[in-house]
Amino acid sequence: MMRRIESRIDPRSADFQRFRAANLDRVAEFQAMQDAARFERPQRDFDRLEHHGKMFVRDRIQKLLDPGTPFLELSSLAANTEYDGDAKSASVVCGIGVVSGREVIVRADDPSIKGGAWYPLTVKKNVRILDIAIENRLPVVHVCDSAGGFLPLQSEIFADRDNAGRIFRNQSILSKMGVPQLSLVFGQCTAGGAYIPSLSDYSIILRGNGGIFLGGPPLVKAATGEIVDHDTLGGADVHTQVSGVADYAANSEDEAILLGREIVSQWHRPEKALIERREPEPPAYDPEELYGILPDDIKIQFDMREVIARIVDGSYFHEYQPDYGKTLICGYAYIWGQKVGILANNGVLFNDSSLKGAHFIELCDKNRTPLVFLQNITGFMVGREYEARGICKDGAKFIMVQAGASVPKFTVMVNGSFGAGNYGMCGRAYDGRFIFSWPNHQIGIMGAEQAANTLADVKIRQLERAGKTPSEAEIEAIRDPIIESYARESSAYYATSHLWDDGLIDPVDTRNALGMAISASLNTPIEEPHYGVLRL
């Protein structure tokens, strides 16, 4: 039994109304961008799909999923700031959904964009979704329809550790772990792409459009002079009757999807890791009120308990050490009936809040409670007094314990994520299972103003050493471009474009996204707790 958070928000106040209007605008902008990425294509691209008898990628996914079940799409706005915005969602749709009653990952190439060619961020997104599959032992259904690597940018997609080779490495590791994969070959799988169905435990290839080959007909002709057509080289009948590269042939996408659903229904359902559970119930406060709680200016502080109250079951929260290290709220709650330990920023991290965070994470790790980090952090406190008290070593304790925790971790970027605060609160580098971000969120090594002032100071001192005194205009000329580039690169859209998170979400969807993510994470048994050496 826990106590309910008592909300102190007044929905009639002027602040609430102003914040709400600002956040509704932000969410509308996000939804419009997401809709465009999902559904808007030049008509000629839709015409081309129709000409080839292909379904749009979204329709393929909808037919594959169990009707009426949720699909948690990840990184819907990947690549939105790159390649002139051409590669919508980075040309691949990824998410977690339910197929034949199994929780699976769906990874579907989008042939409506440059034939589904892989841009550097497409590769990054594919590697990330297969990392998610490995970490959470989620089976994968690949819908293959890609022209292959985007050759003009080959140096960014081929040779490095996390480039295309990692996709096939991850597929191999999934198989070793006993996590099944199915490929539906609805287009050409050429060169590296040929390994996706070949490394899957099950594959279905479509007669006509489907093709798997290391080199397509033009490349074969150039290499050996052999003239061969697409079907003879790597069509459905060759691979299911002669080569054994694929397992089943199908005559239509519909038939292939239904056959795929039958195959998935043969897969064993994993046993979930044991955590504390109870009957789910909705929050006692309306999640829509989040729009009126989140300020319209990143500098305005707000009580993160108000956010917790609109995410967790019944708004029940057992707060740990409520009177110590008050700038970090720690406590237990349930999300969709699954117990979690929540760490939420309510100000700058001080020595005491860092120690409290480290202590609370150790408790959760020992009692097998997944961790949820709600980030709104400008950093660790600076200044002589705090250095003397050892803010560096207290921050190090927080980071080390967090990095070493064995229980699954989840992060929501609620507002600000700056400096080492990002690290302590389980930013991308700390292998949390999922990171979701709100569209207003900002992220960076420091704020734009602080960076501009720091860099301008350095430049002014250089000039002064050279005996010059810079004018106001010269100082402005140093500051302005820095502020501009920092502002652009700290935006939530830039962050999600580069896969620094697993997608932007509407704040009111936070509870559902976390609920599905936590459920998915429990396919993997939780390791025993063990830690590095703390500087005490």
Add this chain to the structure above:
Amino acid sequence: MGYHFELAGEAHAVHPVHAPGRGRLSIEGRAFAAELFPGLAEGEHVLEIDGRQERLFIAVRGETHFVHWRGRVHRIEAINALERARRAAEPSGGAEEMRAPMPGTVVEVAVSAGDTVEVGQVLMTIESMKLQTAITAPHDATVAEVFVSAGATFDQGDPLVRLGSGEDEEEEGR
């Protein structure tokens, strides 16, 4: 652990009874078989208590329940037993000094000495480490003294505002 339900100023202790079978409540120490079924309309419920059936409409916000029953609306506050015990033991409305939680500067002062303030009311806004924080009244009080003005800087622990209780003011008046 259970709840106290405050109805028309009077608190009633209610505990769920853990026993085989479903839906048993202890109300003021007496056990009842009770079950609540959702009705067809929004907020509509049917309460079955000791074999009797009552039709209710219930709206909830936080711990406040508005129950429409037999043509009248009753406002019921659910108070968690632990929360009630904490409130009972808390000293109320004493004089106190609000001190700076961290070093920073004053952005705006919203009150002056002599003002009466309600719990949660903003006394001043301070800025530190790029963040603006509102200093709010922890309980209903009168502002006795404001130590800083807009633009001033302060260290951690410096006094910002002193609150007095109504009684202090009277004593000072004598």
